[in-house]
Amino acid sequence: MESDESQSEWIPLSLRPEWADVRPVPQDDGPNPVVPIAYSDDFAETMDYFRAVYLADERSHRALHLTAEAILFNAGNYTVWQFRRLILEALKTDLHEELNFVDFVARENSKNYQIWHHRRWVAEKLGTDAMRRELEFTKRIFSQDAKNYHAWSHRQWVLQALGGWEDELAYCQQLLEDDIFNNSAWNQRYFVVTRSPLLGGLEAMRESEVRYAVEAILTKPENESSWRYLRGLYKDNAKSWVNDPQVSSVCLKVLTSKNNYLFALGMLLDLLCLGFEPSQELKNAVDALNYESDPSDSNLAKTVSSILEHVDPMRVNYWKWRGSTVPHKRV
Amino acid sequence: MGELAVEKHVKYVLSVEKRKDDFESVVMEHLRMNGAYWGLTTLDMLGKLEMVDRDEIVSWVMQCQHESGGFGGNIGHDPHILYTVSAVQILALFAKIDVLDIDKVSNYISCLQNEDGSFSGDMWGEVDTRFSYIAICSLALLHRLDKIDVEKAVKYIISCKNVDGGFGSIPGAESHAGQIFCCVGALAITGSLHHVDKDLLGWWLCERQVKSGGLNGRPEKLPDVCYSWWVLSSLIMIDRAHWIDKEKLVRFILDCQDKENGGISDRPDDAVDVYHTYFGVAGLSHLEYPGLKPIDPAYALPVDVVNRIFFGK
Ligand SMILES: [Zn+2]
Numbered sequence: 001m002e003s004d005e006s007q008s009e010w011i012p013l014s015l016r017p018e019w020a021d022v023r024p025v026p027q028d029d030g031p032n033p034v035v036p037i038a039y040s041d042d043f044a045e046t047m048d049y050f051r052a053v054y055l056a057d058e059r060s061h062r063a064l065h066l067t068a069e070a071i072l073f074n075a076g077n078y079t080v081w082q083f084r085r086l087i088l089e090a091l092k093t094d095l096h097e098e099l100n101f102v103d104f105v106a107r108e109n110s111k112n113y114q115i116w117h118h119r120r121w122v123a124e125k126l127g128t129d130a131m132r133r134e135l136e137f138t139k140r141i142f143s144q145d146a147k148n149y150h151a152w153s154h155r156q157w158v159l160q161a162l163g164g165w166e167d168e169l170a171y172c173q174q175l176l177e178d179d180i181f182n183n184s185a186w187n188q189r190y191f192v193v194t195r196s197p198l199l200g201g202l203e204a205m206r207e208s209e210v211r212y213a214v215e216a217i218l219t220k221p222e223n224e225s226s227w228r229y230l231r232g233l234y235k236d237n238a239k240s241w242v243n244d245p246q247v248s249s250v251c252l253k254v255l256t257s258k259n260n261y262l263f264a265l266g267m268l269l270d271l272l273c274l275g276f277e278p279s280q281e282l283k284n285a286v287d288a289l290n291y292e293s294d295p296s297d298s299n300l301a302k303t304v305s306s307i308l309e310h311v312d313p314m315r316v317n318y319w320k321w322r323g324s325t326v327p328h329k330r331v
Numbered sequence: 332m333g334e335l336a337v338e339k340h341v342k343y344v345l346s347v348e349k350r351k352d353d354f355e356s357v358v359m360e361h362l363r364m365n366g367a368y369w370g371l372t373t374l375d376m377l378g379k380l381e382m383v384d385r386d387e388i389v390s391w392v393m394q395c396q397h398e399s400g401g402f403g404g405n406i407g408h409d410p411h412i413l414y415t416v417s418a419v420q421i422l423a424l425f426a427k428i429d430v431l432d433i434d435k436v437s438n439y440i441s442c443l444q445n446e447d448g449s450f451s452g453d454m455w456g457e458v459d460t461r462f463s464y465i466a467i468c469s470l471a472l473l474h475r476l477d478k479i480d481v482e483k484a485v486k487y488i489i490s491c492k493n494v495d496g497g498f499g500s501i502p503g504a505e506s507h508a509g510q511i512f513c514c515v516g517a518l519a520i521t522g523s524l525h526h527v528d529k530d531l532l533g534w535w536l537c538e539r540q541v542k543s544g545g546l547n548g549r550p551e552k553l554p555d556v557c558y559s560w561w562v563l564s565s566l567i568m569i570d571r572a573h574w575i576d577k578e579k580l581v582r583f584i585l586d587c588q589d590k591e592n593g594g595i596s597d598r599p600d601d602a603v604d605v606y607h608t609y610f611g612v613a614g615l616s617h618l619e620y621p622g623l624k625p626i627d628p629a630y631a632l633p634v635d636v637v638n639r640i641f642f643g644k
Binding site for chain 1: 407533534537549575
């Protein structure tokens with residue numbers, strides 16, 4: 001967890017002249033701790049000095065350096081970060097410098113809540129000045145971990161608070177080209193399409209996005225994310241979902257391929273339950289997948305749910321329930 | 332697969348991190364309050380809470396409280412809502428909530444509510460639906476929900492609902508099983524579950540079960556024992572727990588045990604920790620594994636503890 005750079009040159013604080021006037025304060029763990037803690041010596045000493053400056057509320061340069069050392073030992077310590085912010089405020093430190101420090105710490109700890117919280121605090125103070133840098137910073141994190149939840153939240157905040165929407169759709173596209181299963185990138189795409197001030201909103205984007213989603217589905221029909229994205233494009237508009245021929249046609253294409261057709265069946269079932277009238281082709285495609293149940297069942301939705309019970313046994317209860325709620329066929 | 336190694340897990344929780352010079356254990360110092368909650372709740376589910384000294388723990392917990400009313404992760408650490416909920420839960424476990432100055436704690440929590448109904452975790456203002464849950468759960472346990480604007484709190488949570496039926500940390504953030512637990516839990520506690528699209532969310536949640544039987548937290552992510560808790564609790568709260576394959580999930584959790592030294596890990600053959608031990612045992616409790624105390628899916632405390640608090644018995 002620690003960086004090698006800081007370790008090789010590390011001198012115990014008790015041997016540093018600038019700390020000679022400080023009496024370290026050990027952690028009081030209380031009697032017979034439930035979760036006893038073992039401390040490594042160097043870290044323990046650093047924390048003892050930290051406690052001393054913290055208790056003395058010493059907002060000095062050396063205290064700032066000390067918080068950096070403590071953070072490099074353990075980036076998760078909430079109190080150290082909080083005290084660091086108080087010092088930064090008191091010293092009116094250049095906050096661009098502070099971003100450099102966070103860059104460094106984040107290289108090893110990109111899933112740590114404290115870092116993101118701190119970064120956000122700094123970026124908020126810097127305002128639009130920080131926009132490019134923050135977008136680049138999150139990109140760098142995504143090049144290592146494209147689903148980092150903290151980084152995505154941070155990026156969404158940057159876009160909404162500081163701007164930088166221009167390239168975001170293209171960036172989502174690029175991430176999805178790298179990994180079409182990346183649900184975070186799909187979520188971001190939806191975020192951009194529905195919230196970007198530059199694109200005109202979901203209604204304006206629907207046509208082109210449906211095309212994009214359909215293409216993604218046909219590439220990998222087993223991708224939960226692209227199917228959910230397609231459904232999301234018809235938010236609050238189930239009627240146009242049911243009536244859009246592109247939707248039934250992507251279902252048909254996947255079903256006739258007879259491969260990875262689980263989500264296609266699921267969506268077809270949704271459509272049928274909402275009154276969709278299937279073509280003969282679709283009926284035939286479903287029948288061709290039906291090895292088990294009675295082929296003469298005139299209710300296609302029932303047939304679909306019973307196929308799903310067989311091909312997705314882990315969720316058999318869900319599909320059984322779906323089958324039980326299929327509306328009765330009109331006579 | 333074998334059975335739940337109850338005795339080993341008890342021993343593990345009691346001896347956690349006694350090893351010296353273990354960096355991972357140093358990292359725990361600041362969140363000892365959370366660690367204590369995970370460890371103690373695990374012991375209680377296993378029927379072994381009497382093995383710890385209740386008075387000593389209660390006295391340590393109280394030493395972590397600040398003037399502000401909030402609790403730190405350890406003695407001398409700054410307060411945060413994350414540690415405050417664990418402190419309240421620990422006191423609830425021991426039927427010791429009465430040692431608290433309830434108004435002081437609930438004032439600390441209610442002051443963290445923002446204009447839009449959301450909650451910050453501390454004075455620095457980070458917002459997250461996790462904090463909404465924590466605030467609502469803590470205040471409910473303290474019988475002080477009237478101290479916040481519940482309607483606004485619920486409205487904010489609903490603004491974090493996504494088209495897939497799930498919830499994220501803030502509006503627009505990706506659905507994530509941990510965040511879903513927090514949002515559904517907060518809505519359950521405040522009697523607002525009618526805002527949840529139960530069938531759609533239930534399907535999303537049961538899609539989290541992968542071939543190995545384990546549950547993941549988002550599409551295409553690896554399964555992890557802790558999601559047994561986040562996903563399963565959410566499914567129970569919305570009455571859809573029968574939509575997953577319970578037997579397969581039991582097997583997955585049992586496969587994550589260290590049968591020699593006790594403890595449960597995130598995935599088979601990984602290193603154990605007290606966090607995943609708690610979530611593994613809690614998951615098994617939800618799955619009605621024999622010999623475990625039932626645990627409440629919303630309050631994350633044993634059902635008898637919750638009943639004592641709300642029904643006086
Ligand atoms: Zn986990």
